Amino acid sequence: MSQLKENRKAITVGVFLFLGIVIFLLGVFTLGGQRKTFVKSFIVEVVFDDIQGLKVGNNVWFSGVKVGTIKKISFYGTSQVKVTLSIEEEAHKYIHKDAKASISSDGLIGNKIVVIDGGSPKFPFVEDGDQLAVNKTLSTDDIMKTLQVNNKNLVDITGDFKVLARSLVDGKGTMGALLTDEQLANNFKTIVQNLEKTTASTNRMASQLNAFSVKLNTKGGLADQLLTDTAVFERFKSAVTELQKTTTYAATLTQNLNEVTTQLNQTDNAAGLLLNDKKTADQIRSIMNNLESSSGKLDEDLEALQHNFLFRGYFKKKAKEEAKKE
Structure with a gap:
């Protein structure tokens, strides 16, 4: 009996030991599966100025998918921190050398994670031991x-x-x-009304100017012909040229008149002497008086000749001939 009890006890202990080992192995494989301990991976590094509470074991995400974990955290340089990432080999063919890493959170108040973008296809894929750049966010x-x-x-x-x-x-x-202040408010309202009137007047003026420009652009009008008809434009240009010549002639005439006026104001010529020298003017006035007196005396002499018996017949004959002609 005692032997049978010992055998049962040994079998019970063996069963419990077997169950314990099975549970232990299941736990190891389960935890390893969650942390992907047995999945083939490669290593990349990122140097941060501030890791914001990252811890070893935190997840690494790529395009919203967990692709690895943080394997190691160590100081780098004077004040930076180097984070070593363990990334699954399956993600190797999506991450390029120009990819960048940043620190984010798994939710608003969740655990810190490292997020990697894929980079540009122009660059080769990342290799084991490469260092990724940091995306400043x-x-x-x-x-x-x-x-x-x-x-x-x-x-x-x-x-x-x-x-x-x-x-x-x-x-x-x-x-x-x-x-x-009611009075000030009324004044402001009046100003606004005046501005409205001014704006309306400006709009009317703009409309009138628009209508005037439309008339100028009417087919067959002067403006349209000047802009489109080359013959009219040439005639207009010729008229402008002639007008310029006339202006030149007028300027020359004005200059000549100025010169004549200048000479008339001087005493070195006959006209200027007559206009500006008083002595010469008096002499000419005396000559004219003498001529007038001489003319009067000549008339008297002719009258006397008509009554003279020597010339009376001649003048009568001449008078008769003029009467016949009339």
Whole structure:
């Protein structure tokens, strides 16, 4: 009996040991499957200025798919941190050498993750041990800092708006006066009405100018012919040329008249001497008086000759001949 009990006890212990080993192996394979411990992978590195709380074991994502984990974190240089990523071999054919890595969160307050973009197909695929560039993006902390600054600015704006609203209600400033002073508001309304009238007048003027320009562009009109008819344009150009010649002639004539006027104002010529020398003018006036006196005396002499008996017959005969002609 004792031997049978010992055998049963040994069998029970063996069964429990076997079940324990099976459970242990299942756990190992399950955890290894979750962390993809037994999946073939390659290593890439990324150097960050700030890893924002990344930990070994955090996930690596590519296009929204988990493709690896963070294998190692170590300091690099003076103040940077080098993060070693273990990435599945299946993702090797999608990640290029110009791919960039950034730090993000798995949800708003989830664990930190590393996100990789694929890069450009113009570059070859990444190799084991390569170092990826960092994609500079706003982190959650940066976003929170920005939100805090925006909240402070919003509070300041709200306070300023409160002060402005109180000033408007109290009638302070130009806007407050417009809101509270009825006379000023009426004046402002009048100004607006005048502006409306001015705008309407401007619109009418623009319409009239538009109509006038349409008339100028009417087919067969002077403007249309000047712009389109080469013969009319040539005649117009010829007329302008003749007008220019006439202007030149007029200028020459004016210059000649100026010269003549200048000579008339001088005493070195006959006309200027007559116009400007008083002595010569007196002499000419005396000559004219003498000629007038001589003419009078000559008339008297002729009258005397007509009554003289020697010439009386001649003058009578001449008078009869003139009477016959009439």
